[in-house]
Amino acid sequence: MSYSKELEIAQLAVQRAAILTKRVFHEKAKGTVSKDDKSPVTIGDFGAQALIIAALKANFPDDEIVAEEEAEGLRGDATLRQTIWDLVRETKLSDAAAESALGGAIKSDDEMLTMIDHGNSQGGRRGRIWAIDPIDGTKGFLRGGQYAVCLGLLVDGEVTVGVLGCPNLPVDDSVSLDGSMASGQTDEEGSKGVLFSAVLGQGATSRPLTTGALAPEAKSISMNPISDTSAACFCESVEAGHSSHGDSAQIAALLGITKPSVRMDSQAKYASIARGAGDIYLRLPVSASYQEKIWDHAAGDLIVREAGGQVTDITGSRLDFGAGRTLKENKGVVAAPAAGHAKVLAAVQEVLGKKAAQI
Structure with a gap:
């Protein structure tokens, strides 16, 4: 169709x-x-x-x-x-x-x-x-x-x-x-x-x-290819209650990113990286029990993927929009150009893995 x-x-x-x-x-x-x-x-x-x-x-x-x-x-x-x-x-x-x-x-x-x-x-x-x-x-x-x-x-x-x-x-x-x-x-x-x-x-x-x-x-519109992740611009939520800013800073450092993150509200983050105004969007878990709502991610997920990006959760799984009103099968969001997504995801998992080991 x-x-x-x-x-x-x-x-x-x-x-x-x-x-x-x-x-x-x-x-x-x-x-x-x-x-x-x-x-x-x-x-x-x-x-x-x-x-x-x-x-x-x-x-x-x-x-x-x-x-x-x-x-x-x-x-x-x-x-x-x-x-x-x-x-x-x-x-x-x-x-x-x-x-x-x-x-x-x-x-x-x-x-x-x-x-x-x-x-x-x-x-x-x-x-x-x-x-x-x-x-x-x-x-x-x-x-x-x-x-x-x-x-x-x-x-x-x-x-x-x-x-x-x-x-x-x-x-x-x-x-x-x-x-x-x-x-x-x-x-x-x-x-x-x-x-x-x-x-x-x-x-x-x-x-x-x-x-x-x-x-x-x-x-x-299309995403930037970002062959060098150190030159990337990443965005995250304004509210610390929506995404872990501290973890994001560690991930950025691991990727060699020196630009400060751009904090902004809403799925405008998905739209911005999809058109190449930014490169990476991280939404990192702040609570083990919190479930993202499907309406907060559905449109942005597709727009990024159709612009040449990849969107997964922190485990590398695609976001599952068929599980009900929430993304209960997923934790967090990692969105990046398809060619660089694996490197970004590896950095996310390294930082969050160390965090888990310290608890």
């Missing part, structure tokens, strides 16, 4: 949801530093999820959906529900044909709640299942840094279509990663906002995010 319709709908759905998240940030998020029940992230999460699911259900009514949010809390909070509903009904693509392709508009706040709750699939290895993270990178979103609207299609447990909307990444694929991208990235209109896409076996692309039809200038 070409998955051309799935790709088009996924791209347009992510693009429309990104419009909502940007509006939430500019109207409601400035000065907010936490995620409570009425925070901008909560409003944006629910609104973006409703819009994406509505498009999927209009076009692929029999597909299952795994998504982060559920609407139960909104049913008892009329004020919050109304705030989200106002955003959802007012958010449309400016191009009529593109908006029409996504299907009919959500007609009421009750229908909006129903759409949100369609994300309750338990996942699995059979059939077509979409994985959604409506705002990946909570704190990046709040600080005006990096976040992503994420959508991936699993077919019998294999990621087949992946789309990432990254509103605060520079449009230019040649702009290298640096620490300044972690915050204050929302002010230059027209120079930021990228839609990354991939279909299994068909490569990966980037194009500017728009407010209407898809931008026509999709560009093929």
Whole structure:
């Protein structure tokens, strides 16, 4: 299958949801530093999820959906529900044909709640299942840094279509990663906002995010070959609770990397290394019991692999998206260009092996 319709709908759905998240940030998020029940992230999460699911259900009514949010809390909070509903009904693509392709508009706040709750699939290895993270990178979103609207299609447990909307990444694929991208990235209109896409076996692309039809200038993207790992740039999570910064520093030293790591939120890290703005993404375990969610990795995993990379866990196993709502069969993430992945993985295993031996 070409998955051309799935790709088009996924791209347009992510693009429309990104419009909502940007509006939430500019109207409601400035000065907010936490995620409570009425925070901008909560409003944006629910609104973006409703819009994406509505498009999927209009076009692929029999597909299952795994998504982060559920609407139960909104049913008892009329004020919050109304705030989200106002955003959802007012958010449309400016191009009529593109908006029409996504299907009919959500007609009421009750229908909006129903759409949100369609994300309750338990996942699995059979059939077509979409994985959604409506705002990946909570704190990046709040600080005006990096976040992503994420959508991936699993077919019998294999990621087949992946789309990432990254509103605060520079449009230019040649702009290298640096620490300044972690915050204050929302002010230059027209120079930021990228839609990354991939279909299994068909490569990966980037194009500017728009407010209407898809931008026509999709560009093929590929990872840097990094023949010399000492010259590599690696990125990791901002939050120490998401990835072990100390272990990453030891791994970098073992690889001869002298550049400081670039810390940024969300699957924007996958997108950045896929287009060669960085080289390596490490997400190292901080807890033996923590299980990564499939919506936090599905789209990025495919985009990196289709751009010439390899993505595994710290044991060298491929990420298993068919095990349910979480990556319970995996620990950590090691993403790097295919030719250099084995060397990076060996360094990861050496550092983490020494750590285990000391406990």
